[in-house]
Amino acid sequence: MEQINNIQVVPCTSSNYLKAFTVHYSQNGTKKSWDFMQTHDSVSVLIFNTTSHCFILVKQFRPAVYMCEWERMKPAHADPEGEQGGEGCATAAPEEEQEGSEEASRPHQPPASAGVTYELCAGIVDKPHLSLEEIACQEVLEECGYEIPVSKLRRITSYRSGVGVTGAKQTMFYAEVSDENRVGEGGGQPQEGELIEVVKVPLHEAMTFAYDESIPKTMGVIFSFMWFHSNMAPKYKISTNV
Amino acid sequence: MEQINNIQVVPCTSSNYLKAFTVHYSQNGTKKSWDFMQTHDSVSVLIFNTTSHCFILVKQFRPAVYMCEWERMKPAHADPEGEQGGEGCATAAPEEEQEGSEEASRPHQPPASAGVTYELCAGIVDKPHLSLEEIACQEVLEECGYEIPVSKLRRITSYRSGVGVTGAKQTMFYAEVSDENRVGEGGGQPQEGELIEVVKVPLHEAMTFAYDESIPKTMGVIFSFMWFHSNMAPKYKISTNV
Numbered sequence: 001m002e003q004i005n006n007i008q009v010v011p012c013t014s015s016n017y018l019k020a021f022t023v024h025y026s027q028n029g030t031k032k033s034w035d036f037m038q039t040h041d042s043v044s045v046l047i048f049n050t051t052s053h054c055f056i057l058v059k060q061f062r063p064a065v066y067m068c069e070w071e072r073m074k075p076a077h078a079d080p081e082g083e084q085g086g087e088g089c090a091t092a093a094p095e096e097e098q099e100g101s102e103e104a105s106r107p108h109q110p111p112a113s114a115g116v117t118y119e120l121c122a123g124i125v126d127k128p129h130l131s132l133e134e135i136a137c138q139e140v141l142e143e144c145g146y147e148i149p150v151s152k153l154r155r156i157t158s159y160r161s162g163v164g165v166t167g168a169k170q171t172m173f174y175a176e177v178s179d180e181n182r183v184g185e186g187g188g189q190p191q192e193g194e195l196i197e198v199v200k201v202p203l204h205e206a207m208t209f210a211y212d213e214s215i216p217k218t219m220g221v222i223f224s225f226m227w228f229h230s231n232m233a234p235k236y237k238i239s240t241n242v
Numbered sequence: 243m244e245q246i247n248n249i250q251v252v253p254c255t256s257s258n259y260l261k262a263f264t265v266h267y268s269q270n271g272t273k274k275s276w277d278f279m280q281t282h283d284s285v286s287v288l289i290f291n292t293t294s295h296c297f298i299l300v301k302q303f304r305p306a307v308y309m310c311e312w313e314r315m316k317p318a319h320a321d322p323e324g325e326q327g328g329e330g331c332a333t334a335a336p337e338e339e340q341e342g343s344e345e346a347s348r349p350h351q352p353p354a355s356a357g358v359t360y361e362l363c364a365g366i367v368d369k370p371h372l373s374l375e376e377i378a379c380q381e382v383l384e385e386c387g388y389e390i391p392v393s394k395l396r397r398i399t400s401y402r403s404g405v406g407v408t409g410a411k412q413t414m415f416y417a418e419v420s421d422e423n424r425v426g427e428g429g430g431q432p433q434e435g436e437l438i439e440v441v442k443v444p445l446h447e448a449m450t451f452a453y454d455e456s457i458p459k460t461m462g463v464i465f466s467f468m469w470f471h472s473n474m475a476p477k478y479k480i481s482t483n484v
Contacts, residue, residue, distance in 0.1 A: 002269060012278075015264070017277045021254050022251070022257075023250070023305050025305065027303060034305035035260050036306035038309070063265050064404070160458055160460055161404065163306060163460060165404075167306035219412070219461050226468050230468060
């Protein structure tokens, strides 16, 4: 399991990753302003291994999720002036986290597992000369170790994510792979800081997994498993009443 | 339709809404840093009107989505030094948008409809003394005009959103309402800048709507429509093969 320690949180005044802008505009004659973040579109891939009848997911430590859980674990009475309670991620600046590593041992620090999420193989669209399909296939190879041609991808659909803040477009694909397509271990690109574990979820356990709220996951996992059950059911002879 | 003009974009140096932090930590002995945004958890509600057999959605202009589309419409050759192409939302600062209203008439400004998305009724969890269910019911009333008790809510599931940046927890509910529960027009709280249109999607058109990629929507809409078809199919005698 992951070991997470020496946690320090500081305000982020300049970032190569989070680019915030304010747009001023008139909507039906009323002047408005909105703060938003520019981000990349993304692709994700539901991978089904037809040899083992397993879905292939990725699992990784997500600092943003972990920090959200850290805030949640703070006792409500610890901050008598705070506006946030147990259910929300506090938006107040967590200045008290700036004191260094001794903070990491506070009783309310969650275990590293609180920040580990199960996700579809995915990546951002940041290579203008590649198609969405080509980028998706690169991610399948880099993250999960399967080499497949773009012709193996089936487009499921696209949608908007984070409509309040980013509004980027996400496109989801489905890919069937077999053990013969496995050419590497996957795991992402360590030089880019990726530390990804490839996990298999057996088909017959998939819907139980999807609706187990004790397993942190993205909606993409839940949706795509349900899509599979609705659309691939005849092929794989599974019940659709999930 | 919405009229959007006088668009100006400026870098956002300080925001009451976007709170960026950097977390420094050690993962298995390796020092890492990650920029993230603190945000609130949220709730969403799939509303089904049993009188008219329609889903009740909300539709609103989302500046973040609009700006994303604006970037996408820029010709790739317009910024010879840009790293971004047609598929991605550019992360380069859009300084050229700062010139004022005359910019709004540029040929590549998308129509206002490009920023309008269909979404589930939803809200952030920012009231520590209310349960998730109570907040969900408030949103159903404020945004859609239906008054229902918390006992009418069925929890569908929860999941993580924006795991790279925010990691907040979203909880989705299902609520059946009837015309008798309609006590107002909905539309959100104009004093908070909300300008929400309540829309009905007939049950028999729902899956076509869900997979029509020309209609901008969140994954919550697609997922919850599919969940309904899988879970409510026996009750409403609809095909599950969607």
